[in-house]
Amino acid sequence: MAFRRRTRADREFRKAQQEGFALLQMLAQEPSPFDAAQAEEPVAPAGSDAVVPDFLPPEFRAPCRQDVSGFMMRWDLPLVIDGEVHACHCGAYRNWIVFNMRDDSVWLRCEAGHEAEETRLDTAWYNRNSGPVDHFHPTLEDGLRHLGH
Numbered sequence: 001m002a003f004r005r006r007t008r009a010d011r012e013f014r015k016a017q018q019e020g021f022a023l024l025q026m027l028a029q030e031p032s033p034f035d036a037a038q039a040e041e042p043v044a045p046a047g048s049d050a051v052v053p054d055f056l057p058p059e060f061r062a063p064c065r066q067d068v069s070g071f072m073m074r075w076d077l078p079l080v081i082d083g084e085v086h087a088c089h090c091g092a093y094r095n096w097i098v099f100n101m102r103d104d105s106v107w108l109r110c111e112a113g114h115e116a117e118e119t120r121l122d123t124a125w126y127n128r129n130s131g132p133v134d135h136f137h138p139t140l141e142d143g144l145r146h147l148g149h
């Protein structure tokens with residue numbers, strides 16, 4: 001009994017397999033609508049939008065470290081250092097201004113204006129977390145005003 005049942009199941013399985021195979025062959029012969037769409041797509045000439053000027057005008061040049069006293073950015077969210085939310089001695093833990101000075105040091109300024117060097121952060125950290133430089137400020141105060149402090 002057991003043997004016969006298995007044989008019958010085997011046969012049914014093989015039949016299903018053959019039907020499935022036939023279906024796959026049929027699909028392979030029909031061109032799919034996706035193929036047609038791809039064939040009609042215009043082919044962009046290679047490198048057409050990869051034109052890079054040989055040099056940039058000086059005003060577009062990224063500032064180098066020696067040109068400025070430092071970089072600064074807003075950090076509105078809680079600042080996590082070594083897995084802990086950093087807080088100023090006054091209790092502020094968000095809305096920082098982060099400075100990256102020419103000597104690679106990183107300073108934090110809270111909303112109340114307390115400034116302290118943060119030795120666990122460095123230029124590499126700053127560069128990882130800051131966007132491109134979009135403003136130059138003649139003075140630190142001007143920069144702070146711009147950043148809302």
Ligand SMILES: [Zn+2]
Pocket residue numbers: 088089090091092110111112113114
């Ligand atoms: Zn503070």
